[in-house]
Each structure stands twice: as C-alpha cells, then as structure tokens.
Amino acid sequence: MISGHGLHTGAPSWVHLHPAEGGVRFRRGRQEIPASLEFVADTKRSTTLACGGYQVLTVEHLLAALHVRGWWRGLVIEVSADEVPILDGSAAPWLGLIDALGAPPPPPQGFVVSAPFTLQQGRTRCRVLPGEQRLCAEIDFDHPAIGRQRWCGPAEAFETLLPARTFGFLSELEGLRGAGLATAASLENAIVYGSDGPLTPLRVADEPVRHKALDALGDFYLLGRPLLGGLEVVRGSHGAHVHFARTMVREAMLLSLLPAAAGESGELP
Structure with missing residues (x-):
C-alpha cells in the first residue's frame, strides 16, 4: 500500500495494487474504471478517469510508472478516494509498489x-x-x-x-x-x-x-x-x-x- 494526499482535492488517499485477470483498471468501492481512453472524463491540470458515478483524478504518474515497468494487463488499482496521492510530485515512488508484485504478465500486441x-x-x-x-x-x-x-x-x-x-x-x-x-x-x-x-x-x-x-x-x-x-x-x-x-x-x-x-x-x- 502507498498513501498520501491528492494534489487537487487535498484529501487523504491510499492505493493498493492487486494482480487479477483482465485489463488494468482502477477500483473505487465496487466500481471498476478501466485505464482506457474512453473513460477519460477531464484533463484540466491532470488526467481524470470516470465510470458509474465514480472518478479517479491524477492517474498519469502511476500510469507512467506502469508504462515503464511494462505492466499492461492483469491489475486492479484500488483507490480509497477520488484522487491518487501526489506523493513527491514524481512517478518514482510508485516503482517500489509495482516491483513488489513481481514480473508483469506478457504485454498485449503493440x-x-x-x-x-x-x-x-x-x-x-x-x-x-x-x-x-x-x-x-x-x-x-x-x-x-x-x-x-x-x-x-x-x-x-x-x-x-x-x-x-x-x-x-x-x-x-x-x-x-x-x-x-x-x-x-x-x-x-x-x-x-x-x-x-x-x-x-x-x-x-x-x-x-x-x-x-x-x-x-x-x-x-x-x-x-x-x-x-x-x-x-x-x-x-x-x-x-x-x-x-x-x-x-x-x-x-x-x-x-x-x-x-x-x-x-x-x-x-
């Protein structure tokens, strides 16, 4: 788990990563929000994903770390609040959480x-x-x-x-x-x-x-x-x-x- 505060909302939040079948998606309560272009709801000063009345703000730093680690499928990102924590403002702190999962699944066709x-x-x-x-x-x-x-x-x-x-x-x-x-x-x-x-x-x-x-x-x-x-x-x-x-x-x-x-x-x- 990693925790902190959202940059824009200021609210405390934590993130758990759970390997799972299927694509990469965020989970807020029981609602899942795929990490996909079609679920982008806002792009003012950060990237927001939304689905079913739930949203997750400022996903881009965590997604950049997943990009670098080649983790393209098989992951649920559980978030406790409306915004991913900003941490130190970079994407580097996410690497430890991702690396603790082990090797990623094979990537999809590019x-x-x-x-x-x-x-x-x-x-x-x-x-x-x-x-x-x-x-x-x-x-x-x-x-x-x-x-x-x-x-x-x-x-x-x-x-x-x-x-x-x-x-x-x-x-x-x-x-x-x-x-x-x-x-x-x-x-x-x-x-x-x-x-x-x-x-x-x-x-x-x-x-x-x-x-x-x-x-x-x-x-x-x-x-x-x-x-x-x-x-x-x-x-x-x-x-x-x-x-x-x-x-x-x-x-x-x-x-x-x-x-x-x-x-x-x-x-x-």
Missing part, C-alpha cells in the same frame, strides 16, 4: 506505427513516426528559468524520467486554488517557480521537460498497449495527449495505408 501521423492545434503538436520506440518532448515557457527545453530518448531511457516532479508558478497558485485545483500543492510535492526561479533545488537541470515527457508516458498508456514507434509532443498537455491518442486510434487504418508525407524525415531528432 500499436505499430506504420506511417507518420501529425496533429497540430495552435502551437501544440503531437506526431508519431515509424521506427524504434522513442519519445521526444519539448516545452517553451516565458519564465526565464525554464524557457525552451527538449528531451529525447529511447524506451530504455524512459525510467530516467520518473523522478521528475510536477511544477507550477507561484503567481498562478492563488487562481488555481480558487478554481479548486492544486489545493495541496507545496514545496514537498512540486517545483514552485517564483519570479527569480525555483524555490527549491531541481533534481536535474531539465526537470520541467522531463516531467512533461513523464506525463505523456502516463497519458499514452491509456492506449492500452505499447506504442511501437516514435512519439513527439511539442507544448503538450493532458488534453492534447488524450485528443491525439483518440484521433490516432480512429485513424489507425490510415496509419498503415498512407504513404509518408513529403518532407517527413521518418525519424525523430
């Missing part, structure tokens, strides 16, 4: 990317390309202590993303709390940026973009199977990730039939 597919909305871009399993994430913030950052790595490097903590800005905190968000945010569970920089030391210099890449791992886990190809997310968000993943599933036939568009390099830098 989602093979056979042709480039891109979706752009304003300055946000998501795309997949054929090739090795690889993730690139890019962010661009006006804050001088963050600016433009980019992280790229193969599947073998995904675990290095897990210690990266969620981050936010002191100037936005009052507004978020007024909207019922980030009510339990603190220096113990988030990187908080003041006007001059982070109020506590970073774990690595590019921790913000690493956390955004971690969020993408968690959100794209909701495909229910490994994504076998390259994924790039530029100025991503939970909403953009989920929208792109849903669109990609709808266009799955086109992914294997459309030729590469002119100018596509076929690989991520």
Whole structure:
C-alpha cells in the first residue's frame, strides 16, 4: 500500500495494487474504471478517469510508472478516494509498489506505427513516426528559468524520467486554488517557480521537460498497449495527449495505408 494526499482535492488517499485477470483498471468501492481512453472524463491540470458515478483524478504518474515497468494487463488499482496521492510530485515512488508484485504478465500486441501521423492545434503538436520506440518532448515557457527545453530518448531511457516532479508558478497558485485545483500543492510535492526561479533545488537541470515527457508516458498508456514507434509532443498537455491518442486510434487504418508525407524525415531528432 502507498498513501498520501491528492494534489487537487487535498484529501487523504491510499492505493493498493492487486494482480487479477483482465485489463488494468482502477477500483473505487465496487466500481471498476478501466485505464482506457474512453473513460477519460477531464484533463484540466491532470488526467481524470470516470465510470458509474465514480472518478479517479491524477492517474498519469502511476500510469507512467506502469508504462515503464511494462505492466499492461492483469491489475486492479484500488483507490480509497477520488484522487491518487501526489506523493513527491514524481512517478518514482510508485516503482517500489509495482516491483513488489513481481514480473508483469506478457504485454498485449503493440500499436505499430506504420506511417507518420501529425496533429497540430495552435502551437501544440503531437506526431508519431515509424521506427524504434522513442519519445521526444519539448516545452517553451516565458519564465526565464525554464524557457525552451527538449528531451529525447529511447524506451530504455524512459525510467530516467520518473523522478521528475510536477511544477507550477507561484503567481498562478492563488487562481488555481480558487478554481479548486492544486489545493495541496507545496514545496514537498512540486517545483514552485517564483519570479527569480525555483524555490527549491531541481533534481536535474531539465526537470520541467522531463516531467512533461513523464506525463505523456502516463497519458499514452491509456492506449492500452505499447506504442511501437516514435512519439513527439511539442507544448503538450493532458488534453492534447488524450485528443491525439483518440484521433490516432480512429485513424489507425490510415496509419498503415498512407504513404509518408513529403518532407517527413521518418525519424525523430
């Protein structure tokens, strides 16, 4: 078991992991909520799953850890409250709980990317390309202590993303709390940026973009199977990730039939 408080609700909660037949799903009381795109109910500042009148907020960090450990089926995630605990703001604390279960079941057949597919909305871009399993994430913030950052790595490097903590800005905190968000945010569970920089030391210099890449791992886990190809997310968000993943599933036939568009390099830098 692991316990703590929800980042947004502030409520205490605990999580138990139970190996079980079937897919990966959350359980609230007697209600089960599959870890699947079709059950995403909200993406404001976190990813929320819901079914049958129950919801579970902020699932992305736990799902990112499951992604890294290759646990794609055979698991019930029992949660005592409406939100998964934020812990230290990263996904690293979940590894001990997952590893205590032993080896995961064999994964399902992967989602093979056979042709480039891109979706752009304003300055946000998501795309997949054929090739090795690889993730690139890019962010661009006006804050001088963050600016433009980019992280790229193969599947073998995904675990290095897990210690990266969620981050936010002191100037936005009052507004978020007024909207019922980030009510339990603190220096113990988030990187908080003041006007001059982070109020506590970073774990690595590019921790913000690493956390955004971690969020993408968690959100794209909701495909229910490994994504076998390259994924790039530029100025991503939970909403953009989920929208792109849903669109990609709808266009799955086109992914294997459309030729590469002119100018596509076929690989991520």
